[in-house]
């Protein structure tokens with residue numbers, strides 16, 4: 173039988189030396205998502221589409237409105253990291269009511285979650301990454317709590333300069349250490365002289381996906397909506413966190429058994445898309461976005477039982493401010509709703 177992930181990582185580090193934070197996070201999350209459905213009260217965390225059908229419905233209407241104003245081109249619904257498929261089901265139902273029916277393409281690496289998605293979306297097409305998405309139609313791309321799960325590289329300020337942050341191992345205890353010095357030229361302007369111990373994060377994996385999708389939108393038409401918790405970087409800060417059974421945990425413990433995430437740098441994602449020629453919108457706070465799309469009217473129609481769910485999605489002290497929506501459109505597509 174294959175050894176468990178912590179033993180395999182410990183062995184690899186003992187043999188070949190410390191691995192980068194990005195390698196550690198990639199290995200841990202690949203195992204984590206492949207081996208379970210982490211969503212819901214009995215799992216580790218709850219996401220917006222699992223809180224209320226209103227979330228996916230409003231996103232479906234957002235897509236249908238934009239598609240209508242873009243001249244009703246042929247297009248595909250694409251979702252990155254669709255979890256249980258709940259958002260897709262709610263969005264597709266709302267889109268169909270608005271006259272938009274499309275093929276469904278899901279980018280998902282976890283076999284366990286693919287199986288869960290197939291129950292709800294039996295006609296979907298699955299992809300390991302964005303490279304295999306259709307090339308001959310506009311793409312309507314949704315990513316909710318996807319980018320936060322992608323690996324980040326961390327750089328840590330030492331006394332003389334910046335170091336790659338690495339993960340070392342003693343017995344089976346993993347711990348972050350400062351690795352090789354990196355040139356100051358890769359540090360964003362203004363952050364170079366931060367105090368010792370300061371940490372900067374970048375996500376080359378996220379930037380690569382963003383560039384690839386933006387390029388597709390420019391060539392094929394379409395739009396993308398990414399919703400996540402995040403900030404406008406570059407900034408100093410260690411946002412790597414682990415969640416297990418709805419509680420924060422040490423991210424360097426038990427790799428593969430807890431969800432590792434970081435806050436998403438929307439400014440960097442937006443800049444990556446702009447370089448390819450796509451038009452960026454926002455980010456705006458999730459509460460502002462959902463309110464502009466009419467969540468209050470939808471909640472009123474569904475009745476008083478959904479008021480608490482509405483508050484959870486929109487209230488500033490719940491998900492309303494921390495979570496943000498960033499949109500991209502093809503340059504010749506109209507302005508999307510919800511972005512002032």
Ligand code: SAH
Nearest residue numbers: 205219253254255279280281282316317321
């Ligand atoms: N969007 C869903 C699930 C969020 S959890 C929701 O809001 O409920 C993160 C999702 O991204 C999971 O489906 C996970 O399997 C998937 N995922 C994580 N890393 C991935 C990667 N590198 N490529 C594709 N999917 C990935």
